[in-house]
Amino acid sequence: MLTVKNLSFSYSKKPFITCMNFHVERGEIFGFLGPSGAGKTTLQKILTGLITTYDGSVKLDGIECKEHDNHFYENIGVDFEYSTMYEKLTARQNLEFFSSLYAKQTVKIDEILADIGLQNDADKKVSDYSKGMKSRLNFLKALLHDPNILFLDEPTSGLDPANSQLMKDMILQQKAKGKTIFLTTHNMADATELCDRVAFIVNGGIKALDSPHNLIMRKGAAKVLYTYYDKHERLGECLLSQISEDNVLANLMKENRILSIHSSEPTLNDIFIEVTGRTLQ
Amino acid sequence: MKAVYSCFSQMIQQLKQDAMLIMIVFVPLLAGTFFRFVIPFIEKLITGYFGIDAILAPYYELVDLFLIILTPSMFNYVAAMVILEEADDHMISYLAVTPLGKTGYLLSRLGATGLISFPASIFVSALFHLSNANVLMLTGIALAGTVQGVIIALLIVTLSTNKVEGMAVGKITTLFTVGVFAPYFITGKMQYILSILPSYWMSRAIQSSDYLALLISILLAGLWITLLSKKFIKKIAC
Numbered sequence: 001m002l003t004v005k006n007l008s009f010s011y012s013k014k015p016f017i018t019c020m021n022f023h024v025e026r027g028e029i030f031g032f033l034g035p036s037g038a039g040k041t042t043l044q045k046i047l048t049g050l051i052t053t054y055d056g057s058v059k060l061d062g063i064e065c066k067e068h069d070n071h072f073y074e075n076i077g078v079d080f081e082y083s084t085m086y087e088k089l090t091a092r093q094n095l096e097f098f099s100s101l102y103a104k105q106t107v108k109i110d111e112i113l114a115d116i117g118l119q120n121d122a123d124k125k126v127s128d129y130s131k132g133m134k135s136r137l138n139f140l141k142a143l144l145h146d147p148n149i150l151f152l153d154e155p156t157s158g159l160d161p162a163n164s165q166l167m168k169d170m171i172l173q174q175k176a177k178g179k180t181i182f183l184t185t186h187n188m189a190d191a192t193e194l195c196d197r198v199a200f201i202v203n204g205g206i207k208a209l210d211s212p213h214n215l216i217m218r219k220g221a222a223k224v225l226y227t228y229y230d231k232h233e234r235l236g237e238c239l240l241s242q243i244s245e246d247n248v249l250a251n252l253m254k255e256n257r258i259l260s261i262h263s264s265e266p267t268l269n270d271i272f273i274e275v276t277g278r279t280l281q
Numbered sequence: 282m283k284a285v286y287s288c289f290s291q292m293i294q295q296l297k298q299d300a301m302l303i304m305i306v307f308v309p310l311l312a313g314t315f316f317r318f319v320i321p322f323i324e325k326l327i328t329g330y331f332g333i334d335a336i337l338a339p340y341y342e343l344v345d346l347f348l349i350i351l352t353p354s355m356f357n358y359v360a361a362m363v364i365l366e367e368a369d370d371h372m373i374s375y376l377a378v379t380p381l382g383k384t385g386y387l388l389s390r391l392g393a394t395g396l397i398s399f400p401a402s403i404f405v406s407a408l409f410h411l412s413n414a415n416v417l418m419l420t421g422i423a424l425a426g427t428v429q430g431v432i433i434a435l436l437i438v439t440l441s442t443n444k445v446e447g448m449a450v451g452k453i454t455t456l457f458t459v460g461v462f463a464p465y466f467i468t469g470k471m472q473y474i475l476s477i478l479p480s481y482w483m484s485r486a487i488q489s490s491d492y493l494a495l496l497i498s499i500l501l502a503g504l505w506i507t508l509l510s511k512k513f514i515k516k517i518a519c
Contacts, residue, residue, distance in 0.1 A: 045518065048378045049378070050374070050377060050378065050517070050518045051518050052518075070284075070380045070381070070382040070385065071380065073378055073379050073380045073382070074380055076378065078375065078378045080371060080374065080375060082371055083371075084370070084371050084372055084374070084375035086291075086295070086370075086372070087370070088295070088298055089294075097287065097291050098379070100283070100284070100287040101283075101284040101287055101288070101376075101379045101380055101381050102284075102379070102380055103283065103284075103380060
């Protein structure tokens with residue numbers, strides 16, 4: 001679906017994206033993770049054909065992104081982090097307008113609004129919508145023309161847990177329909193939950209690329225942390241895979257002296273910091 | 282073209298909700314009324330007072346020229362404000378990733394505005410013209426003025442990042458029409474300093490019924506539009 005070969009790009013004389021290579025399969029959810037200014041947005045602009053002055057090759061669904069015509073967008077849906085709706089218009093008016101930009105048959109607005117629970121607010125001005133409603137509507141806008149490829153930029157940013165879960169469910173529904181989804185996010189938990197594979201992007205380059213599970217397993221193993229009393233409270237730890245070899249723990253269990261015990265798996269965030277030496281901001 | 286038409290219709294819907302911008306569209310009618318009735322009245326007063334045949338009358342072509350330029354300038358100023366509002370709301374970035382595309386967006390905002398402002402400019406000129414310039418020349422000037430109006434809109438949207446800046450830049454872009462004075466008030470080769478401005482050639486055209494100057498004005502304006510459009514499209518991408 002997407003093949004990136006030797007991609008380089010610069011806004012000035014200083015290189016910004018340097019020699020990037022990766023491939024994304026049809027039907028995958030592929031995550032771009034990285035701190036602000038790492039090059040995620042620039043990469044998304046290249047993939048969506050907004051920036052065409054790059055070197056190398058970026059082929060999306062067989063089309064070189066810098067040579068696309070406007071038909072290219074008939075199969076691409078983009079959901080920006082911020083709302084891109086006409087605030088003075090109602091949700092229905094907005095969706096009718098955006099539908100009219102596509103040559104292909106678009107989905108029925110009432111049906112799609114009902115799918116995300118906004119059917120009773122269809123004739124309300126977007127300016128009167130809550131942030132969660134705007135996010136859902138924005139996402140819906142990207143689906144109007146039933147695209148095969150979706151670009152989602154921070155889709156759960158600023159949402160409460162309920163709306164965030166709703167959004168993630170909607171994304172997984174699209175994956176179930178066989179769509180290829182590119183997800184740009186700061187949220188490692190979302191990436192772990194949603195993405196088939198993720199790329200860590202730092203300073204315009206890919207520092208690691210694999211499934212969240214493989215990245216976690218490759219870089220670290222689960223640990224067991226326990227506390228016990230011996231004159232004062234002490235902390236012990238061992239690898240989960242070597243728990244039977246920890247004699248201190250075995251004795252403590254035998255003597256019922258354990259105060260607390262926790263297993264701790266590394267998170268994608270831990271792996272990101274380990275690989276890149278940076279935290280997400 | 283379906284997407285361009287849809288987007289243009291959308292702009293009209295937006296304008297219906299903005300009384301201030303609609304008022305601006307009527308400025309040429311107010312200015313035309315003033316030019317057509319007040320200037321000849323003043324001419325009559327001052328020629329009578331000084332006992333001279335004509336004082337302002339030799340510049341009636343210049344007044345006509347201003348009026349013709351004013352109509353597309355106002356229409357395009359309104360379009361520029363809509364563009365800046367949409368830039369503020371990130372709408373342009375979104376529309377650029379739909380089948381409308383970046384060029385389609387510009388066409389829907391400035392191309393379509395040009396198509397309306399051209400006949401509007403002829404209409405205003407036909408109603409309020411003062412000089413005896415022939416209809417063909419006035420129509421040609423209206424065309425050149427329309428193209429220049431697009432330049433003004435592009436200057437505003439390229440040089441500013443929001444509506445407030447756009448209003449300030451809008452005032453500065455009036456300097457783009459300063460070329461109309463050169464053939465009338467600057468003698469010798471010094472006047473060519475302003476020859477990079479299409480308005481200079483428009484003024485030359487109406488002053489001497491020079492159709493070649495009119496053609497140069499339109500071609501020069503086309504060059505300005507090409508350069509500024511590229512700059513604006515680059516701005517959308519970044």
